[in-house]
Amino acid sequence: MARTDHEPDTGIDTKLTQAEALTSAYQGYDTEAALERVRALADTGSGPGPAAPVAPRYPTVHEQAAHDLDLAATLIVDAPQAQRSISLLVDFDPIEPEGALVFAALLHLSGHREPAQFWFEFAAGAGNRTAAFCLTLLHQQRSEHRTAAHWRTQIPTPDQAATQPATDTSSPPALLPDRVRRDLITRCWQGRRPCLPPRLEAVIHGLPTEPFDEDFGEIPRPDHTLTRLPQYAGS
Secondary structure: OOOOOOOOOOOHHHHHHHHOOOOOOOOOOOHHHHHHHHHHHHOOOOOOOOOOOOOOOOOOHHHHHHHHHHHHHHHHHHOOOHHHHHHHHHHOOOOOHHHHHHHHHHHHHOOOHHHHHHHHHHHHHOOOHHHHHHHHHHHHHOOOHHHHHHHHHOOOOOOOOOOOOOOOOOOOOOOOOHHHHHHHHHHHHOOOOOOOOHHHHHHHHOOOEOOOEOOOEOOEOOOHHHHHHHHHOOO
């Protein structure tokens, strides 16, 4: 049977390479480096040899898309630029699209799925390729293939993406503590839903919200609490 564009890809390497979505979500973002961080975090030392873990595969399109969206959100908050992007989101006006992307990923991982969609759409509307990719997966997860196809067309190719200024190449602080990131990655590789620790979820659930929206419900808005997430995790 011929492969359709809704048939799930096999393996995280293929998924991210074909999508080309994470490679330039941030200036200088390196997918291979991200995958190496994934492998290192997922390696608990219990297995023999240095072989990389195998990403789970799912029998249906919507299950595969749900897993891929969870993994994409985890890679977003694991990115070296995530802390800086959140700081820009909180401290500057107008709203910083890359910060909106990281905020959407945090909301997704804390169970705020509809508000996460709102912030993914905000970032995608500002031209963020990864946000458009996440929306493609989100609608594939719901079997809303026409809407998924729409967002797929909104992912500009690398030559169409706007040129962004160079960023600081020094090692920035991580958005989340290492043990939290390790747990998120491990859960993804075990086929379980990644979720933030209860204390961090409580912090995000306690963010101020905009008035109730008929499409997305109560939409959390970012504040300086987000720049202190490692403190709340006890790191």
